Amino acid sequence: MNEQKKESNTRFGIAWALANGGGYMLIQATVASYIAVFMTDYIGIAAGVASVIMGLASLWDAINDPIMGVIADRTKSRWGRYRPYFLFAPIFFVIVSVLLFLNPKGLSESGKIAWTSIFYVGFGMLNTVCTMPTMAIVPAHVKEFDERNKIFTWGAIATAFSFTIASSYSINISKFFGSWVPMILIYGILMIISYLWLFKVSKERYLIDIDAEKRPISKDIKIIFKHKEIYPVIIIWMLCSLGFGLMFATSVYYVMYYLARPDLISKYMLVLSIGAFISMSVIMPLAIKIFKCGHKALLWSQLLTAICYIILFFFGKNNFTFLCVVSFIATSLSAMENSLINLLLADSIDFIQLKDGVSLNATLSSIKGFAFKCGTTLQSSGILAVLAITGYVAGAIGHQPESAMLGINSLRFLIPAMISLIVVILCIFYPLQKHYAEFEKMKEKMVAM
The missing domain is CATH 1.20.1250.20 (MFS general substrate transporter like domains)
Structure with a gap:
């Protein structure tokens, strides 16, 4: 260059x-x-x-x-x-x-x-x-x-x-x-x-130009969804949105009701905020430099995050300092997921250009946005559903039933750990990685307009 x-x-x-x-x-x-x-x-x-x-x-x-x-x-x-x-x-x-x-x-x-x-x-x-x-x-x-x-x-x-x-x-x-x-x-x-x-x-x-006059709008969507390789990527986008949302949205419930320490909410949320900043400003650049591509960085960050969450599911209540330290590590590893998935979007755009000879950058971006918002909707509705099913009582600090306590602990750590592990599996079998060499050859032939 x-x-x-x-x-x-x-x-x-x-x-x-x-x-x-x-x-x-x-x-x-x-x-x-x-x-x-x-x-x-x-x-x-x-x-x-x-x-x-x-x-x-x-x-x-x-x-x-x-x-x-x-x-x-x-x-x-x-x-x-x-x-x-x-x-x-x-x-x-x-x-x-x-x-x-x-x-x-x-x-x-x-x-x-x-x-x-x-x-x-x-x-x-x-x-x-x-x-x-x-x-x-x-x-x-x-x-x-x-x-x-x-x-x-x-x-x-x-x-x-x-x-x-x-x-x-x-x-x-x-x-x-x-x-x-x-x-x-x-x-x-x-x-x-x-x-x-x-x-x-x-x-x-x-x-690559779209012949919009000769091709109906519906064909743009069909072009994308005819490729089975795109479906795991869409699931990753949705799960990363869901996992990221649960990390912050359930923390207040966890500290207020599971720990029964509402006075510690601001301290715990500060730990998560600093961890998220470190994740995107420090850890993510290092991960991309080491792994060179988004899905590998996502794989290892989510695997380590899942380990931290499982530890905290069983031992998070024992000591607040321990909770903060391991939560900081988990957040530092996981918060960058919302930015790493942009690299998967770029892979998807390259894939459609390679297979169909057309640039559908914004359409693919919009599908990512749709998946992301589905994850957000699942997060907000899922939290309320689990709380309702487990018998959560609003305002009952220190007096929640055991079922609600298990539900809150699961929402904060166990369910996010499971989501992270599913993302890990999808990244292991990431379907677009086998086309990277073809992407490079295609790009070598592309001439700037």
């Missing part, structure tokens, strides 16, 4: 990392961490109603992912397929995010529900419009494995930093301003600037 191309990839990599993990992630992490409490405590919507809003919005969000992927792959403009979205999508995303946190005065209860529903659904849809082209542009700009891995690593570091800042301090920043809106605006301005830079430096060099 000549020096000019290296410099181009470096500029692109930094711009992509800031777009994917900068202002956008600050907004995304704020919504993920605080939208539920904002709906109930700031707007005044009943918890049951808020859960229905979030559930229906998540369902529609998962459904519209493939639709957006197909649209992006078939976009034709003087700026290319994916780059036009970097110009307008972030602006609308920021506007809707601001309106979501506006909390207008004088609305009736039904008005509050309608306002929140409209803009929460709009947030999810515009989130898809932003993320699908953002993920699709990487294989379109860069064809070399090492360069892609480096870019995804930079993105993981930026994401880890922004998520830690937003999830830990957004509520304090909002209190400083006296409102959530100024903070979201600041995050939004950073997002728009980073996407404009990404638009400027990105190139759609390595794409």
Whole structure:
């Protein structure tokens, strides 16, 4: 690779990392961490109603992912397929995010529900419009494995930093301003600037044209799903989302009820947050450097994570320091799974190009998004289902039945360990690895447009 191309990839990599993990992630992490409490405590919507809003919005969000992927792959403009979205999508995303946190005065209860529903659904849809082209542009700009891995690593570091800042301090920043809106605006301005830079430096060099006029949209989906090699990858995407979600969502229940120490929740969550940051900013780059490909790094990280979880399932309650140390190790190994699966996405894009001679970057990105959101839905509904089945009693600290205690311990450690082991098995038999040599030969023949 000549020096000019290296410099181009470096500029692109930094711009992509800031777009994917900068202002956008600050907004995304704020919504993920605080939208539920904002709906109930700031707007005044009943918890049951808020859960229905979030559930229906998540369902529609998962459904519209493939639709957006197909649209992006078939976009034709003087700026290319994916780059036009970097110009307008972030602006609308920021506007809707601001309106979501506006909390207008004088609305009736039904008005509050309608306002929140409209803009929460709009947030999810515009989130898809932003993320699908953002993920699709990487294989379109860069064809070399090492360069892609480096870019995804930079993105993981930026994401880890922004998520830690937003999830830990957004509520304090909002209190400083006296409102959530100024903070979201600041995050939004950073997002728009980073996407404009990404638009400027990105190139759609390595794409194979889609004959959209002669081929129906349904054929794009059929092309992907006719290959049995793609199915294990989709399952990995879903399981990694499920495992990552359980890691954080069950920890409060575990400390509050299984340990019966609500005073230790903040300390334990801090341990997990630091572990997640270390995972994406330190461990992931080392793992990619050692293993060279995403599925091998995922295999070993999930195997070691499963061992830690099994140990904690049996001995986690014995000593809080021991719990924190082993949980930190497990989180440091496992949290990078959500970034490592982006490397599997790049493999899938290469595979479809190899087998069918067509670039379906955004469609595959949208299928990954759909699988990821299915995992998130399973996580949220699964936790409530297990708690209900095992007889959990809300607020009964120190007085939970034994069945509920087993359920909480299983949700925190045993079920995630099982998920990790399934991912390990899928990675051992990863169906795309046998095509790596063919990918390289294909890329050698590809000429930058």
